[in-house]
Amino acid sequence: MSNHQIIQPVVDLLGQPDGPRERQLIWGEQVTVEDENNGWAQIIATKDGYAGYVPSAALGPAVQVTHWVSALATHVYTQPDFKSADLRSLSFGSQVQVLSQTDRFTETPEGFIPSSHLSPLETQLVDPVAVAELFLGTPYLWGGNSRLGIDCSGLVQASLLACGLPCPGDSGPQERALGNYASPNGSGYLRGDLLFWKGHVAWVRDSETLIHANAYRMAVALEPLQPAIDRILDQGDGPVTAHKRLF
Missing domain, CATH: 2.30.30.40 (SH3 Domains)
Structure with a gap:
């Protein structure tokens, strides 16, 4: 190995x-x-x-990575100049090794990245739902894990990893591993709760709204919470299997 x-x-x-x-x-x-x-x-x-x-x-x-891409996406340039040729695009969460840094551009072995798009590896965000909101409009892609395309569990994982919280890759293991069951006594929905279905997961954005990557909209989208629960049931994908509270 x-x-x-x-x-x-x-x-x-x-x-x-x-x-x-x-x-x-x-x-x-x-x-x-x-x-x-x-x-x-x-x-x-x-x-x-x-x-x-x-x-x-x-x-x-393997090299010693030092920073991660904290913008939704960024470009790697041949020179520390936004008019120079771009070599590739990197998605949120990508990890790089920094060689030197100025206010405008950061040098890596692969090229130059805008400094404002990078954060030190130890930097952790605090609101996973805010991370998910960065991805609004990203196309839905089964098994996807990037700005180019992402699915429901990929969105949850990217959100939690950015906040320094471990997370499995698929919705089934996520349901088993993450958080505690919310009170069945009508505690309501709080920002940061997760709702699970068989094969699907969504963030609670607020008491009336979900944010999730879904094949209905074919994108990361906001959706009214109770109508989404009803729609998913009506289309034959079953009821909510778990309401989990992480915080």
Whole structure:
């Protein structure tokens, strides 16, 4: 086994070589490589223990990352100049190694990133719902974990990791691992609560509104809370299975 990191902006994590996408990994994320064969690496993601396969070309040697992308997305430029050629786009949560920094631009081994788009690795945000709100309008993508496309559990995970809170990658394990069941005695809905269905999860934004990545809108969207519960039931996806309180 060996330690590596992702060196592509986004890469699909597959259940088997050439198989369907299970989740995604983004630039700088740390992984353990268990095996490599025919251009495929069998890996385990450090952030959540998710296992699967990625192309070997998506991996590079692990380096000491120092900062993370705290803007929804950013560009990496060839020079410390926004008019210079851009090399790639990085999504929220991507991790980089900083070599030097000025007020305007930060130098990394891959190029220059606007300094205002980066935060030191130890920086933790405090409101996961506010993180989810950054992603409003992001296209829905089954198994997605980036600004280019994200699903319900990917949104919850990105929100919690940015706040320094561990989180599994899929909604089923999230339901089992996160928070405590809210009181059944009508304690109402509070910002930061999570509602779970079989195969789906949503943040409570306030007592009357959900924010979630959903296939109904094909985007991260706000939706009235009780009408959303009714809609999901009416479309055949079942009732709420858990109302969890994290804070």
